[in-house]
Amino acid sequence: xxxxxxxWLTGRPRAGKTTLGGLLCRxxxxxxxxxxxxxxxxxxxxxSPGLGFSAQERRSHALRAxxxxxxxNRHGVICVVGLISPQAExxxxxxxxxGEFVEVYLDCPLEQAINRDQTGLYQKALAGQIKNLTGLxxxxxxxxxxxxxxxxxxxxxxxxxxxxxxFLDQAGLLPALGARAxxxxxxxxxxxxxxxxxxxxxxxxxYL
Amino acid sequence: xxxxxxxWLTGRPRAGKTTLGGLLCRxxxxxxxxxxxxxxxxxxxxxSPGLGFSAQERRSHALRAxxxxxxxNRHGVICVVGLISPQAExxxxxxxxxGEFVEVYLDCPLEQAINRDQTGLYQKALAGQIKNLTGLxxxxxxxxxxxxxxxxxxxxxxxxxxxxxxFLDQAGLLPALGARAxxxxxxxxxxxxxxxxxxxxxxxxxYL
Numbered sequence: 239x240x241x242x243x244x245x246w247l248t249g250r251p252r253a254g255k256t257t258l259g260g261l262l263c264r265x266x267x268x269x270x271x272x273x274x275x276x277x278x279x280x281x282x283x284x285x286s287p288g289l290g291f292s293a294q295e296r297r298s299h300a301l302r303a304x305x306x307x308x309x310x311n312r313h314g315v316i317c318v319v320g321l322i323s324p325q326a327e328x329x330x331x332x333x334x335x336x337g338e339f340v341e342v343y344l345d346c347p348l349e350q351a352i353n354r355d356q357t358g359l360y361q362k363a364l365a366g367q368i369k370n371l372t373g374l375x376x377x378x379x380x381x382x383x384x385x386x387x388x389x390x391x392x393x394x395x396x397x398x399x400x401x402x403x404x405f406l407d408q409a410g411l412l413p414a415l416g417a418r419a420x421x422x423x424x425x426x427x428x429x430x431x432x433x434x435x436x437x438x439x440x441x442x443x444x445y446l
Numbered sequence: 447x448x449x450x451x452x453x454w455l456t457g458r459p460r461a462g463k464t465t466l467g468g469l470l471c472r473x474x475x476x477x478x479x480x481x482x483x484x485x486x487x488x489x490x491x492x493x494s495p496g497l498g499f500s501a502q503e504r505r506s507h508a509l510r511a512x513x514x515x516x517x518x519n520r521h522g523v524i525c526v527v528g529l530i531s532p533q534a535e536x537x538x539x540x541x542x543x544x545g546e547f548v549e550v551y552l553d554c555p556l557e558q559a560i561n562r563d564q565t566g567l568y569q570k571a572l573a574g575q576i577k578n579l580t581g582l583x584x585x586x587x588x589x590x591x592x593x594x595x596x597x598x599x600x601x602x603x604x605x606x607x608x609x610x611x612x613f614l615d616q617a618g619l620l621p622a623l624g625a626r627a628x629x630x631x632x633x634x635x636x637x638x639x640x641x642x643x644x645x646x647x648x649x650x651x652x653y654l
Contacts (some may be wrong), residue, residue, distance in 0.1 A: 272521050284513045285493050287506070298495070305492045306514070313480050315521045 242272075242311040243411055244304075244336050245402065247320045248329060248381060249344030250373045251359060252351040254390040258344065258398050259320035265399060265445045266316055269436065274310055276303055278321035291370035297328040304332035311336065324378040340409070342402060343384040348373050350391035385409070400446050403437065412436055450480075450519040451619055452512075452544050453610065455528045456537060456589060457552030458581045459567060460559040462598040466552065466606050467528035473607060473653045474524055477644065482518055484511055486529035499578035505536040512540035519544065532586040548617070549592040550610060556581050558599035593617070608654050611645065620644055 245262065247255045259275050266273035281303055282289060289295050300323045307317035323329050333339040351373065352360045363371035372378050381387070386405050388398045406412050440446045453470065455463045467483050474481035489511055490497060497503050508531045515525040531537050541547040559581065560568045571579035580586050589595070594613050596606045614620050648654045 274517065274521065285510050288496065302493050306517075309482065309514075310517070310521065313482065313518065313521060313523045 241338070241411070242314050242316050243338035243340060244307045244311060244317040244319060244332075245340045245342060246323070246329065246332065247318065247342050247344055248323045248384075249390070250346060250348065250351050250378055251322060251371060252355045252357075253344040253346035254395070254398075255320035255322075255344055258390070258395050259318045261395050261399060261445070262402060263318045265403075265440060265443065266318075268443050268445070269439060271316055272314055273316040273318065275318045275320065276306060278303070278319075278323075281306070281321075291376065293325065296323075296376075297325055297331075299323075300325070300328040300332055301335070304335050307332075308336055311338065322372050322378070324372045324376065326379040326381065329381065338411075340386070340402075340405065340411075341381055341384040342386040342388060343381045344388055344390045344398075345380070346390045354391070396446060399440075403440060403446070407436075449546065449619070450522050450524050451546035451548060452515045452519060452525040452527060452540075453548045453550060454531070454537065454540065455526065455550050455552055456531045456592075457598070458554060458556065458559050458586055459530060459579060460563045460565075461552040461554040462603070462606070463528035463530075463552055466598070466603050467526045469603050469607060469653070470610060471526045473611075473648060473651070474526075476651050476653070477647060479524055480522055481524040481526065484514060484525055484527045484529075486511070486527075486531075489514070489529075499584065501533065504531070504584075505533055505539075507531075508533070508536040508540055509543070512543050515540075516544055519546065530580050530586070532580045532584065534587040534589065537589065546619075548594070548610075548613065548619075549589055550594045550596060551589045551592040552596055552598045552606075553588070554598045562599070604654060607648075611648060611654070615644070 247259050249255055256277055259277060263273050263275035278299070282299065285302060286299060289299055300321060303319050303321055307319055310317050323332070329341060333341065346354070355361070359371070360374070362368045363374050370376050386401060388401060390398065393401070437446065455467050457463055464485055467485060471481050471483035486507070490507065493510060494507060497507055508529060511527050511529055515527055518525050531540070537549060541549065554562070563569070567579070568582070570576045571582050578584050594609060596609060598606065601609070645654065
């Protein structure tokens with residue numbers, strides 16, 4: 239069984255969670271790994287259609303994602319979670335439940351998020367048509383000590399991806415990737431040369 | 447990747463879903479397979495604490511379990527779902543979404559279910575203290591054409607387990623089990639002799 243873990247992308251709406259989360263999950267899959275992307279909006283549709291946006295409901299949403307990620311992790315599936323998850327306490331609880339937890343803060347200042355928004359989400363909120371948008375009506379508590387702090391208004395998806403794989407490498411999580419990438423081999427140890435190969439494969443696949 | 451599937455245990459409260467589901471999941475795991483038991487009551491606690499028991503909510507509950515099972519199946523994890531799931535239409539929709547679907551009807555007549563109940567559930571419902579109990583206030587639509595129809599007031603858990611493994615064998619689902627049981631071997635074909643070994647291993651493990 240591979241040593242699975244959860245990469246938890248937190249940040250304001252339009253900070254780039256869905257874009258980076260999808261790309262990261264595809265990169266892991268292309269490396270031959272079992273990976274799943276759990277998107278906050280899709281989880282609301284599939285599992286919690288009646289759930290609102292109060293503090294308690296946001297906490298509940300985050301812990302449902304953690305429950306799902308934990309179940310997948312137990313079966314060796316790496317999870318990428320993309321969720322606003324604005325509450326520091328809820329993220330801490332997710333970390334406590336999951337154990338192997340990589341918190342990645344996608345930091346995008348509010349004005350930049352508004353500028354990037356092509357969907358009219360912020361405009362609707364500014365016009366009072368929708369409520370409880372994180373960063374406007376609702377607080378976002380930035381992570382104080384995330385494993386990674388990325389600035390998505392300055393760093394593009396590829397640069398973010400490279401930073402995440404760099405972290406996984408340093409944290410010793412790439413060996414687990416290597417074991418699975420060899421599909422069926424039970425190799426537990428992964429040499430530095432082989433770790434470089436992972437980066438090379440990501441470049442060859444066009445991710446880096 | 448193994449050919450994963452979902453075994454869907456449906457039946458009235460106290461028909462034996464949780465007992466058989468847990469036993470079946472442990473037997474699959476002891477065979478070296480990736481398996482998960484999704485229990486209706488636990489899913490309500492973990493994912494749908496606010497969900498009630500109206501027809502629409504029961505349907506939603508069943509489809510949330512199917513969503514979770516589908517995600518696990520995609521990663522080669524066999525799912526055992528234990529859920530009253532009283533609506534034939536919701537079970538059909540779960541089958542449609544999942545594809546590889548083994549519906550097992552745990553048939554226990556109401557009076558037997560009441561007799562078996564050590565928890566006071568039926569007594570409370572008969573006294574009017576709880577409402578919407580399937581089989582009393584709420585309808586249970588028995589499967590018309592399940593893969594297996596077991597009579598849990600007459601057949602004990604071991605007999606039920608043997609019937610389920612017999613079905614999986616006949617349906618050609620045991621070869622997939624065999625491939626995973628050899629941990630890492632990519633054997634796609636499983637001979638009749640090897641299929642008999644699965645039964646022998648289950649007996650040796652004390653399940654049959």
